[in-house]
Amino acid sequence: MAKYVAPAISLSPFTCPACGAYAQQIWAHAIYVQPHANTNYDVAPLRRCKCASCQAYSFWSKETEAQIFPRAVASPMPHPDLPENCAAVYLEARNVVGDSSKAAAALLRLCVQHLLVHLGGKGKNLDDDIAKLVKEGLAVQVKDALDICRVVGNNAVHPGEINLDDDPAMAGQLFELINFIVRETIERQKRLAEMVDRLPQGARDAIAKRDAKALNGLA
Structure with missing residues (x-):
């Protein structure tokens, strides 16, 4: 089972809150692209993060170091064997x-x-x-x-x-x-x-025979 690592600003890898995978995260400054123009703006207070597994983005405050979008969920994902x-x-x-x-x-x-x-x-x-x-x-x-x-x-x-x-x-x-x-x-x-x-078939047959004999003795 993959370990759970809580997301944090500038950290990589961690457990992606979107897909649940323990994956590398690609960090960059948040950029605003002005439509129909050749001008990009650095959104100074924010960093963006992209999950290498599912390609989902999250945005983080540089000042508070908190995840602001999507809303952060600190609780771990369910165990993969949970029904x-x-x-x-x-x-x-x-x-x-x-x-x-x-x-x-x-x-x-x-x-x-x-x-x-x-x-x-x-x-x-x-x-x-x-x-x-x-x-x-x-x-x-x-x-x-x-x-x-x-x-x-x-x-x-x-x-x-x-x-x-x-x-x-x-x-x-x-x-x-x-x-x-x-x-x-x-x-x-x-x-x-x-x-x-993974045991050899002969060993498993011998175990089954032994157990059956023991159970018959209890009857």
Whole structure:
């Protein structure tokens, strides 16, 4: 998985907010071309950036070093192994987190609810689904990440002890937690399955025969 590097003025490469690729960025002074004339104007307060991967432009203030167009989104892109229906909700939350941390947290709670179905839950009650996965050996760190998303998301919808208006950064941290959950579950299982598939066929047949014998002995 490509690493996430937050965009910053004059930095290259970083993770493009438009296409999500970790790519080289081409920086230049922002130039205004006057129509029907041979005169160009250097827009002094601005720098422009072009992504080498998707060719999208962004514009940055030299004075504040902030991205001014398109509106900057600091939250990371979804993990590539995040299931499609979960990723759609994740991206919706990412688009609104700058305007409403509570809306983003509520959407990310929904994202986790969908994700739990892919991990073996029923998708009806987050607490019950997490408890089921704990019984099946879910890692403590993943359980903690799921519970944080659940509790913060619940507080975004129903008044509780966590006030996201006072601590909007907490909603932003949920994006990192969801990507962590995917890394520790879906990605890890995927990598392990790929390693098993690379074993010689004879070795895999012997493993399957051993396991079948062990299971028959338990019957």
